[in-house]
Amino acid sequence: MPQPQPSAAARYNPPLQRGALAVDSACFEVNSPTVIGEAIDGEVMVINLVSGIYYNLTGTAAAAWPMLSAGIPLDAIATAVSHACGIDTAVVTRDLTGFVAGLTAEDIVRATGCASAPAGLPAMAPATYTGFAISRYDDLRALLVIDPVHEVGDFGWPPPAEPRKPA
Amino acid sequence: MITSEQARDTLRDLVAALERAADSRPSIVRRYRIAGAPVALHVGAGGAAQEMLHAIAPLECPDDNSPPLLSLYIWDGQRDGVTLPESPVLRRDDAPEAGLGGYAGDSLRAFYQPNAGVLSLLDTGCRRGHWWLRDVATTPYYERAAPFKHILQWWIADRGGALLHSAAVGIDGAGILIAGPSGSGKSSTALACVDAGFAFASDDYVLIDATHPPHAHLAYATAKVVRSSLDRHQHHRRHFRNLGRDDEKPMLFVQDVAPGRVGSPLALKAVVLPFVAHRTTTRLVRIHPAEMLRALAPSSVLLFPLAGDAAFRRMADVCRELPCFRAELADDPVDVATALRGLLANTQAVSARAAE
Numbered sequence: 001m002p003q004p005q006p007s008a009a010a011r012y013n014p015p016l017q018r019g020a021l022a023v024d025s026a027c028f029e030v031n032s033p034t035v036i037g038e039a040i041d042g043e044v045m046v047i048n049l050v051s052g053i054y055y056n057l058t059g060t061a062a063a064a065w066p067m068l069s070a071g072i073p074l075d076a077i078a079t080a081v082s083h084a085c086g087i088d089t090a091v092v093t094r095d096l097t098g099f100v101a102g103l104t105a106e107d108i109v110r111a112t113g114c115a116s117a118p119a120g121l122p123a124m125a126p127a128t129y130t131g132f133a134i135s136r137y138d139d140l141r142a143l144l145v146i147d148p149v150h151e152v153g154d155f156g157w158p159p160p161a162e163p164r165k166p167a
Numbered sequence: 168m169i170t171s172e173q174a175r176d177t178l179r180d181l182v183a184a185l186e187r188a189a190d191s192r193p194s195i196v197r198r199y200r201i202a203g204a205p206v207a208l209h210v211g212a213g214g215a216a217q218e219m220l221h222a223i224a225p226l227e228c229p230d231d232n233s234p235p236l237l238s239l240y241i242w243d244g245q246r247d248g249v250t251l252p253e254s255p256v257l258r259r260d261d262a263p264e265a266g267l268g269g270y271a272g273d274s275l276r277a278f279y280q281p282n283a284g285v286l287s288l289l290d291t292g293c294r295r296g297h298w299w300l301r302d303v304a305t306t307p308y309y310e311r312a313a314p315f316k317h318i319l320q321w322w323i324a325d326r327g328g329a330l331l332h333s334a335a336v337g338i339d340g341a342g343i344l345i346a347g348p349s350g351s352g353k354s355s356t357a358l359a360c361v362d363a364g365f366a367f368a369s370d371d372y373v374l375i376d377a378t379h380p381p382h383a384h385l386a387y388a389t390a391k392v393v394r395s396s397l398d399r400h401q402h403h404r405r406h407f408r409n410l411g412r413d414d415e416k417p418m419l420f421v422q423d424v425a426p427g428r429v430g431s432p433l434a435l436k437a438v439v440l441p442f443v444a445h446r447t448t449t450r451l452v453r454i455h456p457a458e459m460l461r462a463l464a465p466s467s468v469l470l471f472p473l474a475g476d477a478a479f480r481r482m483a484d485v486c487r488e489l490p491c492f493r494a495e496l497a498d499d500p501v502d503v504a505t506a507l508r509g510l511l512a513n514t515q516a517v518s519a520r521a522a523e
Contacts, residue, residue, distance in 0.1 A: 036479050042457070
């Protein structure tokens, strides 16, 4: 049964969505409004507003992001990447599936129904295949916690740390 | 579990109650120009809440009868006798993860800081807001350093701008945005430039408008430094307001240090990411826009999560439109200011050649 999602119109303490570790859907969408992303200079920066973790996508991952976030089916993305990079579709599919599983586990994207069959192959400029690299940054929480001016606890983020359990 | 509808209804009722209380409260109206726009602040005539406004004093202006583009009511709950209602929406003292953190629905924005006793409300539709403080006397100093920053962020985002976690300084109306996380050297760099005669637009939070490339506007005239760096700021010692409080960052208002050089808009020419490198001379290294966005956006976005997507896009615009540099800082503040003065001169010259 699908979990209720916070609507774009009203945001109220949006719950952290825990994604599945396996990719069992053909189409995905950005987990908005919790997650925001912006393409710049051939890279994509993604921020999770709830966890405070941010990410950097480069190379083929950055090139695939617009297609993925537009809800284009994974097999169509894999075909487009394969054509643009001259790499076997099976290899791309394997890498792309792992990449999307990671994004899902990090609550960056969520599975969605495929709206309709794409009219043609998604456009992607010829490029060198670099695999689907993603860098994950969780340093900001520590930076903010040590800065008493920002009093992050009172900004509502990050959430209170869970007490450590004795070993 | 509180639903967004419950939160909305509670907040709408609260806004209505505050509007009624505002009608009967003896108050004064103070006028400001914030990011070039007329703003009216309604403060209780009792005076306590006015103490919270030193950080925006350089922006105060005479009433020229311009209709305000933001009307903000400032409350001292203790002296105004206005308390928040008992509501599960606002009750977070015992369970920080429950109750209202932030709310954004329709035109209403709200953020509650229960420990500080601060509630920020803005209706972007009618551009009226309320900044409620439980008790001015016990409100944390960081609110005095940067009053109603959440409201300012929602308001400027609605106007196509953003409130950035950055510093900005400049010369002759041209400015440099200084980005980076806390502890990266923003404040020290900004104060070094002020000491060298630069104009000041921010050491921590700066408003940028919707122009391309943007102008930087003063949000707060506050400068805060880490206590361990106080020796470098001995010449300003008498201006620090809170040296007796070990739990606070030493804070001064720059209009006390550099009167006449605070508050003018700056046409941004470059973005600089400071890096404390302990060099003999400061070195400027051109970096990619994506690297700058990684330095600029996360802290700005995460400090104001309800500003979200629009503010993030605006930050990306800034990094695309302006040349970005890493400043590997020398220990000598005079050298740092000299390097940034040179950068401004060079970017001005490039702009002039491009315009010919």
